[in-house]
Amino acid sequence: MPTGDVRSMSGFRRSFEALMLAAGLCALPPASEAAPLRVVSINLCTDQMAMLLAAPGQLLSVSHLARDPRSSAMAQQAEHWPLNHGGAEEVYLLRPDLVLAGSYTAGATVSMLERLGIPVAQFAPVTGLDDMRAHLARMGEVLGREEQATALLAEFEARLATLHDPAATPPRAALYFPNGYTLGGNTLGGEILEAAGFANVAAELGLTRGGVIPLELLALAAPDAVLTSQPYPGGSRSEDIMAHPVVAALRAQMPMAAVTDADWVCGTPHVLRAMEDTARLRRALEDTE
Structure with a gap:
């Protein structure tokens, strides 16, 4: 390409970026506004927290995963919101004054939106119930819905207290996922097991976070x-490991339960359903003894 064309393209690119940045800055809400009015979520877990807490009309769009019943605990509720696929262009055209994202969500999109002056609130993955409480409280703050977040957390604590039914010798359970992956005690899945009255085999084996349990173990x-x-x-x-003869033999010898993935994925009050379902499995085990 001739040198003049290169300079021309370079100048055009700089002008375009400056124009987009100026437009983005103009889209920012006035500093006096207490709460964002046009919120877009591009992460499955922020989708659900926002759907639980946002004021009517405040949430404009949720991610396309929000309607997937295999991973979203609020797939039916998500029918009420337009979907997005996390692209910078489509999000920008919605003219949001706040974007909600996970800390590992669409890095290029988040970077571009921030360059355009659009505020982005990022939430790290939840690793336990304390994280869940902190994330819900923070979501209430960024949405200007602190009272609603406080009420939601109070309701969660009340329901959680009803699950406290300790057994003298709790039955032992193993979470076993593809590739032999499991969750130890210092994880959301581990805390769900504990709240349901199970001892976690992964914790017995020394796993505090995620890890792999070989079939032999x-x-x-x-x-x-x-x-x-x-x-x-x-x-x-x-x-494939789930069809291994060792796992088949275990299936024949002991009760098995399929995790309702959608209730276990994100740190929201819907983890209570996972706890309640797992507690029912524990009671069924105890009734057969």
Whole structure:
């Protein structure tokens, strides 16, 4: 390309970026506004927190995953909002004054939106119930819905208290996912197991976070129950381990339960459903003893 054309293209690019930046800055809400009026969420978990807390008309769009019943605990509720696929262009055209994202969500999109002067509130993955409480409180703050967040958390604590039903010797359960992945005690899944009255086999094996349990160790641990995830359509080699003869033998010897993935994925009050379902499994085990 001739030197003049290169300079011309470079100048055009700088002018375009300056124009977009100026437009983005103009789209910012006045400093006096107490709460954002046009909120867009581009992350599955921020989708659900926003749907629970946003004022009518405040939330403009949620991510396309929000309507997937395999991963979203609020798939039906998400029918009320337009979807987005997390692209910078489509989000920008919605003229948001706040974008909600996960800390690992669409890095290029988040970077571009911030360059255009659009505020982005990022939320890290939840690793336990304390994280969940903190995230809901923060979502209430960024949406200007602190009272609603406080009420939601109070309702959560009241329902959580009703699950406290300690057993003298709690049955032992293993979470077992594709590739043999499991969750230890210092995880949301581990805390769900504990709240439901189970001892976590992964914690017994020294796993505090996520990790892998080889098939041999799973068999030797002899858990009272194995909780697995629902396979996705199409099949994956990572799920082949679930059809291994060792796992088949375990299935024949002990109760199995499929995790309702949507209720376990995000740190929202919907984890209570996961706890309640798992507590029912524990009571069924105890009734057979």
